[in-house]
Amino acid sequence: MAARKKTAKPNVSKEELLQYYKDMLLIRRFEEKAGQLYGMGLIGGFCHLYIGQEAVVVGLEAAAEEGDKRITSYRDHGHMLACGMDPNGVMAELTGREGGYSKGKGGSMHMFSKEKHFYGGHGIVGAQVPLGAGLAFADKYLENGRVTFTYFGDGAANQGQVYETFNMAALWDLPVIFVIENNQYAMGTSMQRSTSTPDIYTRGAAFGIPGETVDGMDVLAVKEASEKAVAHCRSGKGPYILEVKTYRYRGHSMSDPAKYRTREEVQKMREERDAIEHVRQMLLTGKHATEDDLKAIDKEIKAIVNESAEFAKTSPEPALDELYTDIYADA
Amino acid sequence: MTNMSMVEAIRDALDVVMTKDDRVIVFGEDVGYFGGVFRCTQGLQEKHGKLRCFDTPINESGIVGTAIGMAAYGLRPCIEIQFADYMYPAFDQISQEASRIRYRSNGDFTCPMVIRMPTGGGIFGGETHSQSPEALFTHVSGLKTVLPSNPYDVKGMLIAAIEDPDPVIFLEPKRLYHGPFDGHHEAEAKTWKGHPLGEVPEGYYTVPLGKAAVRREGADVTVLTYGTMVHVALAAAEEQGVDAEIIDLRSLLPLDLETIEASVRKTGRCVVAHEATLTSGFGAELAARIQKECFYHLEAPVRRVAGWDVPYPHAQEWYYFPGPARLGQALLETLEA
Ligand SMILES: Cc1ncc(C[n+]2csc(CCOP(=O)(O)OP(=O)(O)O)c2C)c(N)n1
Ligand SMILES: [Mg+2]
Numbered sequence: 001m002a003a004r005k006k007t008a009k010p011n012v013s014k015e016e017l018l019q020y021y022k023d024m025l026l027i028r029r030f031e032e033k034a035g036q037l038y039g040m041g042l043i044g045g046f047c048h049l050y051i052g053q054e055a056v057v058v059g060l061e062a063a064a065e066e067g068d069k070r071i072t073s074y075r076d077h078g079h080m081l082a083c084g085m086d087p088n089g090v091m092a093e094l095t096g097r098e099g100g101y102s103k104g105k106g107g108s109m110h111m112f113s114k115e116k117h118f119y120g121g122h123g124i125v126g127a128q129v130p131l132g133a134g135l136a137f138a139d140k141y142l143e144n145g146r147v148t149f150t151y152f153g154d155g156a157a158n159q160g161q162v163y164e165t166f167n168m169a170a171l172w173d174l175p176v177i178f179v180i181e182n183n184q185y186a187m188g189t190s191m192q193r194s195t196s197t198p199d200i201y202t203r204g205a206a207f208g209i210p211g212e213t214v215d216g217m218d219v220l221a222v223k224e225a226s227e228k229a230v231a232h233c234r235s236g237k238g239p240y241i242l243e244v245k246t247y248r249y250r251g252h253s254m255s256d257p258a259k260y261r262t263r264e265e266v267q268k269m270r271e272e273r274d275a276i277e278h279v280r281q282m283l284l285t286g287k288h289a290t291e292d293d294l295k296a297i298d299k300e301i302k303a304i305v306n307e308s309a310e311f312a313k314t315s316p317e318p319a320l321d322e323l324y325t326d327i328y329a330d331a
Numbered sequence: 332m333t334n335m336s337m338v339e340a341i342r343d344a345l346d347v348v349m350t351k352d353d354r355v356i357v358f359g360e361d362v363g364y365f366g367g368v369f370r371c372t373q374g375l376q377e378k379h380g381k382l383r384c385f386d387t388p389i390n391e392s393g394i395v396g397t398a399i400g401m402a403a404y405g406l407r408p409c410i411e412i413q414f415a416d417y418m419y420p421a422f423d424q425i426s427q428e429a430s431r432i433r434y435r436s437n438g439d440f441t442c443p444m445v446i447r448m449p450t451g452g453g454i455f456g457g458e459t460h461s462q463s464p465e466a467l468f469t470h471v472s473g474l475k476t477v478l479p480s481n482p483y484d485v486k487g488m489l490i491a492a493i494e495d496p497d498p499v500i501f502l503e504p505k506r507l508y509h510g511p512f513d514g515h516h517e518a519e520a521k522t523w524k525g526h527p528l529g530e531v532p533e534g535y536y537t538v539p540l541g542k543a544a545v546r547r548e549g550a551d552v553t554v555l556t557y558g559t560m561v562h563v564a565l566a567a568a569e570e571q572g573v574d575a576e577i578i579d580l581r582s583l584l585p586l587d588l589e590t591i592e593a594s595v596r597k598t599g600r601c602v603v604a605h606e607a608t609l610t611s612g613f614g615a616e617l618a619a620r621i622q623k624e625c626f627y628h629l630e631a632p633v634r635r636v637a638g639w640d641v642p643y644p645h646a647q648e649w650y651y652f653p654g655p656a657r658l659g660q661a662l663l664e665t666l667e668a
Contacts, residue, residue, distance in 0.1 A: 045456055259365065
């Protein structure tokens, strides 16, 4: 990944910057806590952490308006927190409890919120992409000016249904932003071993869909690109592709032998490119916040996360007859 | 003989056939460099080269479809779908191309390929990582579907499957990869060490497709089962003190009707058990066959023990999973019926 360009005079207010900092930090601390609960055996099965990628979803959400929709893969905790879903409900879903967004029946990969227009976490790679176009179709049909953020990974970008969707989205001028979260790995397989083109967004050209790459470790760069993409979609010009170059610090899921990349590679990203640290430095050097202010934020976030963990531990297990609910409409 | 886990036995089988036959190639998601998410192909790329063991992009339809082309031309692909739950994008290729190219071409072109897929639950995988889709395959003419339950069988059957002239769906119960599992989830996980079926011969051998194995001889009731449920059934019979004859089908299609019928005629009672959901599950096929072939020997209705007809849940896994208590109860009720 190219070195960060200097954002010389970022066009951003102190309040906005602080908000991004808080939003990203919430995701990071939440995920760290989820990792701990997993280690303690309170979360079982699959759990994909978003640590390292926080700037992607926070930057994108910065350009979203009420009523805009989002849909993503199984690596979904960050997306839910960033669109304002309740950390308690997310954490309790991870522990499989009644208070979880899917009453414990979905787990880490499968949660939804009608209120926040979050159309899920999807466990099957690529499956959410055509759904995103369908959501956008509905918005276009209703002429409501809304857009849909459809997130997927670099690995998912090789599923055939992504290209079926590109074609339809372009053909029908759908207001959908395809956000490719390129963290360079699909599980244990690096991009070079699986993907014919180094820049995935260029594939959109074959369908007449404009796009660009963005530095996903720079929340302001992501925000700027998001604004541009959203403006494009809202004005009725059809889909747009943002390929956000990012990096996940943790394993693919909780059971990852981490043999496919070096420890040094991960360490280098953490030390030199961390998105939260970047904003933290901007806040301090720009004199928008003091160390003490940031400590207070830290504390505030820790409290939210601890509360979510407490809720997730104490919320009861779902009743056994929940097994049979929501399979069909009630008779 | 070497003690092996199912993972090691699979790896060994692949190594043996790849060494023996250079038409055999192995590929799938994370299969080459990384050695597979369950490590079943670890070391194969290093040993046999990148042309014979390699990674694919995440595109199941493409993986299966290209393998069919290779097979039609004379190669012998043995491909991995990372979890059986991921095969749906490829289902068209499996059910309409792989299965019927022989039929469609009057035998000019054939499809000698194996699709390996981890199957089943018991690992907290939830709805998209725990499914048991075997009945979707047994419903398709032209496919063979097998499901071994231990290291010895998995090696011998994988070699047999790769050498088979037709497409074989090779389902591997992922909960058994590292040790037998009898449904007692609260107990400490076992390994294959010390298990007689963890003793695996070196080198080449086959376990023929289409042959069931009697895992426990018994007089009072026949249990027809496969995969993880074989171990659950053994525990259930033991715990309830039932003299059950437990048959590990191993191969669902072709099906060893001879062994099944002989047993049911002897015991006069039959329980069918699988993890997959009940309705239209493979157990329905077994029950139908038995009532047709063994009707006058039956002293009780054939009973099925299966997953509930619901999506595989994230929480409540052990309520969904047909463990030894549920199966034991069915055994008792069948004896009393
Ligand atoms: C259809 C399907 N195939 C395979 C998988 C297994 N799988 C889950 S995540 C993953 C890697 C996806 O990588 P990417 O799209 O880059 O997303 P990331 O995990 O990096 O966020 C794979 C192969 C799956 N869930 N669904
Ligand atoms: Mg990725």
